[in-house]
Amino acid sequence: MPEPRLQFAQKAFIVDRDRVLLVRKSGSDPHHPGCWEVPGGRLKVGQDADLDEHIRREVYEEVGLRVEPGPPFHLWDWWMPDGEPGEDVRVVAVARTCRAVGGTAVTDEHRVPDDHLGEAAWVPVRDLADYDVIPGLKPVMEHFRTDLA
Template structure:
């Protein structure tokens, strides 16, 4: 707001930067079950909570969104999938812990996609340590709410379940 005396803005205050990232999450179902993954105790943001496979897009790396979600699912749980359409968009904020971030924030905009599994044997051998996953389960759709979900995933599950049954 301009100063009444000078008409110029007051002193500039620098706020920490906000970095934008895009993510995709795969809602993979088979025989009335949803594939869910558990964050490891080592996860810096949501230790021990459950979510679905997927991750953030590497700027400059992944160019095709279908290839991105295929790669994320392959790395996290070793499944091959047929990516389907997005059914929900949402966002969350998290501390930016990247080198040189200076206390900034990451705003993640995410798309949830219905995906069909082409394989069903889950394997963790392709994971990167930054995935911070230590378990997975094919959860009956009626039991999804009994798992401690990552809070930002709850509205997405609410949008997914009625159409999945």
């Protein structure tokens, strides 16, 4: 059995007044179609010079916003299939608060330029519990909603 691989990911909790930006996975996404999450993704070795650059690039690619990365506030991990059956990757992720500093204004009708994402919405922090978020993000969202909002 091959050794599992390890990858690193960052998720951006982009805050604007009392709202946070959520993105919805498309119906064709292979992992949790139709569920909501926050922008971000896995680090591609050699693509980004540092972690701030990584999260800035991920957010801009997914939602067209330029952000100023803030501090991390939560660390978690999950396993996912990687290639052949039985070959899994362990993803270690950090959630960071971020502030939008420019770019395309994202609205409820904005179509996210990503094959795996469907739409984006600014959601009041008090309403986050009403959204069907991907399972691995639920504890992070609750931590954000109760402790940091």
